Amino acid sequence: MTTGEPAARGLPVHYVEVDEDLCNGCVLCMKACPMKAIRIRDGVARIEGVCIDCMECARVCPRGAIRGVSTAEVELEDHLEKAVCPTSVLYSQFGEDFLPNDILLGLRKMGFRYPFDQSYTTEIYGFAMELYIRELRKTKNPPFPLISAVCPAVIQIIASRFPSLLKHIPPLATPRELVVREARSRLSEKHGCPPEDIDVLHIVPCPAIMIREAESGNRDRVVGIGSIYDRLKKAIQEIDDDRVLHYSGGLGLSWGISGGEIAGLNAKSIAVSGVHETIRYLERVEMGLLSHIEFLECRICTEGCLGGPFTVADRYQTKQIVQKYVRMYGVERRIKQNYVMKLYKEGWFHAEREILPIRSENIDCTVHERIERQKRVESILRMLPGQHCGMCGSPDCRTFAEDVVAGKADLTSCTHLKQRLKNGAILES
Amino acid sequence: MTGMARHAGIASRNPFPGVSPSGLRIEPVPLMPSVERKFRIAANDFVNAGEVSIEVQGMLKKIGFPPALTRRVSISAYEAEMNVVMHGGDGEMALLIDPDEIVLECSDNGPGIEDVELALTPGYSTAKPEHQEMGFGAGMGLPNIKKNATELVVESGKGLGTHLTMRFEVKA
Numbered sequence: 388m389t390t391g392e393p394a395a396r397g398l399p400v401h402y403v404e405v406d407e408d409l410c411n412g413c414v415l416c417m418k419a420c421p422m423k424a425i426r427i428r429d430g431v432a433r434i435e436g437v438c439i440d441c442m443e444c445a446r447v448c449p450r451g452a453i454r455g456v457s458t459a460e461v462e463l464e465d466h467l468e469k470a471v472c473p474t475s476v477l478y479s480q481f482g483e484d485f486l487p488n489d490i491l492l493g494l495r496k497m498g499f500r501y502p503f504d505q506s507y508t509t510e511i512y513g514f515a516m517e518l519y520i521r522e523l524r525k526t527k528n529p530p531f532p533l534i535s536a537v538c539p540a541v542i543q544i545i546a547s548r549f550p551s552l553l554k555h556i557p558p559l560a561t562p563r564e565l566v567v568r569e570a571r572s573r574l575s576e577k578h579g580c581p582p583e584d585i586d587v588l589h590i591v592p593c594p595a596i597m598i599r600e601a602e603s604g605n606r607d608r609v610v611g612i613g614s615i616y617d618r619l620k621k622a623i624q625e626i627d628d629d630r631v632l633h634y635s636g637g638l639g640l641s642w643g644i645s646g647g648e649i650a651g652l653n654a655k656s657i658a659v660s661g662v663h664e665t666i667r668y669l670e671r672v673e674m675g676l677l678s679h680i681e682f683l684e685c686r687i688c689t690e691g692c693l694g695g696p697f698t699v700a701d702r703y704q705t706k707q708i709v710q711k712y713v714r715m716y717g718v719e720r721r722i723k724q725n726y727v728m729k730l731y732k733e734g735w736f737h738a739e740r741e742i743l744p745i746r747s748e749n750i751d752c753t754v755h756e757r758i759e760r761q762k763r764v765e766s767i768l769r770m771l772p773g774q775h776c777g778m779c780g781s782p783d784c785r786t787f788a789e790d791v792v793a794g795k796a797d798l799t800s801c802t803h804l805k806q807r808l809k810n811g812a813i814l815e816s
Numbered sequence: 817m818t819g820m821a822r823h824a825g826i827a828s829r830n831p832f833p834g835v836s837p838s839g840l841r842i843e844p845v846p847l848m849p850s851v852e853r854k855f856r857i858a859a860n861d862f863v864n865a866g867e868v869s870i871e872v873q874g875m876l877k878k879i880g881f882p883p884a885l886t887r888r889v890s891i892s893a894y895e896a897e898m899n900v901v902m903h904g905g906d907g908e909m910a911l912l913i914d915p916d917e918i919v920l921e922c923s924d925n926g927p928g929i930e931d932v933e934l935a936l937t938p939g940y941s942t943a944k945p946e947h948q949e950m951g952f953g954a955g956m957g958l959p960n961i962k963k964n965a966t967e968l969v970v971e972s973g974k975g976l977g978t979h980l981t982m983r984f985e986v987k988a
Contacts, residue, residue: 551883
């Protein structure tokens with residue numbers, strides 16, 4: 388399978404898989420891919436370029452041949468003793484009758500002894516972000532707009548297509564990393580073992596989170612919401628416990644919606660969702676057109692994480708449930724601000740890992756050579772029909788021309804060109 | 817620099833020198849490689865405004881020019897493009913990339929600029945109020961290009977359209 392194989396070429400590992408028996412080589416996924424990473428080779432879709440796990444391909448595939456992969460295809464019994472960190476998106480998946488606390492209790496009922504609530508951490512993180520922005524305002528030439536580091540697919544886009552924007556990513560650990568760190572330190576204290584020995588199970592709305600986990604090198608397992616949905620739903624209906632596991636206010640719960648992250652942020656900010664819109668905005672940031680904005684929230688899925696590929700319930704219905712939570716739990720911060728300030732000063736929020744750019748393919752040749760290549764691309768493009776039919780196996784004519792120049796495709800795989808050749812034109816090259 | 821004095825710029829060269837008239841033969845690449853592309857700009861099309869400069873930016877990034885230079889070129893392209901969209905009527909942007917120089921030529925068939933010196937003054941604007949409401953037309957377009965480009969030539973006159981030539985030196 389395609390998973391994991393391209394790491395040697397400097398491409399990131401991805402967690403999207405093509406089932407070659409189901410794929411019939413139609414061009415829909417290739418056309419949908421915002422990174423132009425898919426090619427049709429020998430009648431099957433193959434992921435050849437930088438894949439960011441946005442799952443646009445899986446959403447358009449009419450045969451269900453493309454799937455996201457998660458590590459724990461659930462032998463849940465193995466994980467019961469471990470910490471479980473569900474995304475706050477999970478809370479909205481079970482209809483209006485169940486509150487976040489019920490869902491955490493349901494996880495306990497399923498047998499997970501240590502469910503850790505992420506929504507409270509998001510509130511703390513939101514305040515830390517505000518402190519960081521305040522700090523930056525005092526500096527000369529701050530890297531505004533800061534770009535939210537929460538969506539891992541956005542990070543991959545920036546690392547591969549906009550490496551000059553990496554300095555706009557705040558050096559704070561994401562809420563998920565923070566909650567895992569906290570879970571590790573608490574449980575290691577409890578069990579008297581080193582924090583690295585504590586295994587963590589993430590319940591996530593998308594496979595993109597896997598990338599960050601794989602790079603972190605720890606032994607965490609990741610499972611999609613859909614994989615545990617039925618069992619959790621059954622467990623929630625059988626709760627016989629009344630302890631309180633959920634502490635956050637409404638703002639912490641709203642991070643699943645697009646705009647949830649900036650809702651509690653006291654800064655000039657914009658929220659963008661959807662992969663094409665995100666790329667459009669990043670292009671603008673790169674041109675320096677958005678420097679009057681302080682914070683940019685980008686989410687690859689339309690409507691935010693509620694629209695993630697591993698979710699079960701409809702994104703618009705769950706959005707309404709989250710909005711109800713916000714009304715119910717209120718928008719005031721429930722965190723101890725002085726304590727968070729102290730943590731911030733101690734460097735508790737600092738990200739452990741630096742995000743590195745993804746190496747582009749022709750980095751080794753000189754500007755001369757690259758201009759020459761581009762020139763050949765333009766001249767090939769002149770011969771192509773410009774209908775972007777995708778029959779050659781590349782998503783559009785320009786990409787096909789680039790593939791030909793890079794030696795990845797043969798000029799004769801363009802059916803239109805072949806037709807013209809048959810009609811008497813001669814190809815010399 | 818009033819009056820219409822279009823010199824032989826990119827437009828007069830063979831746009832695709834590598835291709836023979838039959839359209840199928842690729843000639844050997846000359847010693848000094850250069851890439852040319854042309855883009856159309858439609859008047860009052862605020863939905864697609866900015867697309868041309870994004871294309872320009874993508875092209876420069878693909879070739880791997882330094883980010884600072886890429887930003888200077890693309891911001892100039894953006895300002896020129898917005899000028900065409902707001903005032904210019906329909907227009908065209910041509911991009912020429914040489915290893916040591918990038919040239920943008922932007923021409924339109926709009927009303928033209930009566931007093932070029934005045935138009936180059938920061939803050940001077942003839943934008944309509946509705947454009948200013950959208951955040952454009954602060955009178956910084958041409959001055960901004962002048963600031964970013966190594967050389968800017970404005971050829972225009974009342975009723976004659978406008979032709980901008982922007983040159984950017986590529987330092988090795």
